[in-house]
Amino acid sequence: MRVRLLLILLLIISVESFHAQIGLPEDIKIGVKLPMKSEYLHEERSVWVSLPEGYEQSTKTTYPVIYVLDAENNFNYLSTVYQYLSKEPFGVLPQAILVAIANTDRTRDLTPTNTSKEMSFSGKKQVMFAGSGGNATFMKFIKDELFPAIEKKYRSNGYKVLVGHSFGGLAAINNLLSEPLFNAYIANDPSLWWDKELLIKKTETSKDDFKNIKFYLAQANNAEARNVKDDEHEIAIGKFKNLLEQQKLKNLQWKYGFYQSDDHGTVPLPGNNDGLRYIFRSYKWNFRDAMKNTALINQHYQEFSKDMNHTFKPTELFFKKIIDIAKERSSAESVKELEQLKKEYYP
Template sequence: MIMKIIPYMMALLGVLLLSPVTGQEIAIGVKTPLQSDILKEERNLLISVPEGYEDGQKTRYPVIYILDGETNFNYLSSMYHYLSREPFGILPQAILVGITNTDRTRDLTPTATAKEKAFSGKRQAGFKGSGGNAAFMDFISKELFPFIEKNYRSNGFKVLIGHSFGGLAAINNLLEAPLFNAYIANDPSLWWDSELLIRKSENTQQDFKGIRLFLAQANNARVRNVKDDEHEIAIGKFKTLLEQGRLANLQWKYAFYEEDDHGTVPLPGNNDGLRFIFAPYRWNVRNALKDPETIRQHFDQLSADMGYKFQPTELFFKKLMEIAAERSTPQILEQIKAIEQHYYPQ
């Protein structure tokens, strides 16, 4: 009997060995080209929509714009999706847009300047072609924003995330003419052009009411084994100005990361920065399974705090009702359905 089975077993083994291993592709976003007349080049965008976006019809979301998209988009979109899972997420679901670089120094620096640096034992000027940030921000405001608003369901609330030169660009836009409601600046290069933005901060007369800034600083002095690091000196001066209230009515928070250097600080900085920006979103959603009216109360207060209309997503109601069907009374379930109709009437 065993001898008769062996040929069939060998044939099955052969099929398994020759068959390719197949699986389902996992995608966290799409790459979309956008032709820029302002920059006279094509720019690649990396765009991630939240869970339930395609199934929904009416939910509108904040948009988070990420500079250095080729470096920061993958980990940040994965982290954000995890922290915004419905219905128990601590961040609101959002659309993430990564902007990839073509000429990073040009796009992210506000002025044309040079800095002497050592290369192959010789002194030479660095940062050739710098100073194109004004055109880059025009691209964002006049081409990128309209593209996203036309093709995606945005609620109008915008966040900008930048690191190093990207952080420099973020704070420069904050000081010049804010295009965003909130900013995360990770170890920004505030030493640029003899601390240009420190001088701007000292002289600004703007009112920053309703704008949020999270400033992350790395422990570069220890890692680089130097006593006075230019990042730390300049960021320290900017922090002092914030403490003095020079940026009137700005909602801000600062964090120093003892164990992170310039290259690693965006990971904890973005995590903490997003939690700071969207702190009013966090609530005990389990209360809604006892008193569904707390849903409206929470999102009304959230909208007032953020200055923009925030509402529960269609996916929020779907998942909350699944839980309510198992754990709550039929009356509670009906109340949740009625509140869903308030936000999404048929």
């Protein structure tokens, strides 16, 4: 009995010693899930939100919002990558709020028309996409319900980007051609074959002016992955790219990327990285020069705002971090000038 009690006591001491060495576990959080009732869609939706570093402490800073389709596939990696690339004051992207929309009926929400397609699986024919064609209603949900809810709850500066992949890329291009709700778009390997290349035809006849809208088109190397050349997916994207080169979408600022090492399933990661860098390309600068000449901060953000056709300001976190660096590396006069400029932006 005494031996058993001694063993139990030793076990307790060992466990307590182990906890003392490594500490108690603590969750690492990258975002929150918000339930949202939609009157347009007649259902509850889940919206996943990631806030930039310092959001809670920076009570006056406003941010662009990156809206992401297919939250289940894209939220975890994109929120982490974006936070890394926008880390103040070294970031190549501006700090932003990420809002990702989880699916309930993906085909319904992301396709512009109701059309079915008969496909063969293991020798058996099956009708696909019978419930398609609800994209117009889905975009009403985004415009009239999601936008107001996000702008009420979070500090948005009004600049919006839409990120989509496959059917999500189709939905992004459909909105661009129909009623642009966003300042910029990223379409990763979009399903432009949909409904006999409906959006290709719409692009061919477009008379609209897309001035001040930015667009990034990413294409995967599906021919190699599927061992199939020139299938309808690749043909449709090629036609759309040719129309962009012919400037069928007047004044649209666009760029194309082909990803030799990626197929349809993996292209969103490099496509979103390059697409966001393209959209915010004028944001990158050498902030270290500003510690010697604070006038460069105003100059940079004025030039960036002009390129984006939207007002952007340095964040409160930017000033906090650059002032801390200046205290270690620059003169007292530089620190004083930076602190004064911060008060001008954030009285």
